[in-house]
Amino acid sequence: MKLQEALEKLKSQGYKTTAKRQDILAYFDETDGYRTAKDLLQHMEPTYKGISFDTLYRNLHLFDEVGILETTELNGEKHFRITCTHHHHxxxxxxxxxxxxxxxxxxxxxxxxxxxxxxxxxxxxxxxxxxxxxxxx
Known part of the structure; x- marks a missing residue:
């Protein structure tokens, strides 16, 4: 799933596509592999001073629920990546x-x-x- 497709999916489910949400999804669209909320926080902090883990986790949970991100657990920590929808693998x-x-x-x-x-x-x-x-x- 690419960024534009993810944003359309979010909109179609009745959620706003804020600049922050777009930046979160762009981060996952540009990275290869699973990333943690801590990785995302480090990426977002320069642009969004004082952004909290709560804000990020709420959005990550929403994106997982909507089917934009997929999750796994590595070393006792939840990791996220953008969902691949082009074929079963x-x-x-x-x-x-x-x-x-x-x-x-x-x-x-x-x-x-x-x-x-x-x-x-x-x-x-x-x-x-x-x-x-x-x-x-």
Missing amino acids: HHFICKDCGKTKEIDVCPMNEVQNSLGNYAIEGHKFEIYGLCPVCQDA
Whole structure:
């Protein structure tokens, strides 16, 4: 999902697209991988002096709820990234830098066979480790 698409989705759900919200979404649109609220705060503080974690978390939660951002938990902390809507895939996530790499293989066919008559409503498959850059560091 690109920035303009994210803003349109926000508007279509009845939410305002303020400059602050646009800047938050632009940050995620321009970064590669998952980022924390702390990363976002450091990015936003020079422009929005005194911006609070509460303000950021409220917006991050809203964007997750609306389907603009997706979340994961790394090292006990919630991380966010802009949602990818162009095709079904999963992610390798670097535990150090948060960079992601798409994985096109989906294990759901095997899982579906194993669960027989269970009604699966959704799934998320993530692999964690270190990217080549962080391994070399």
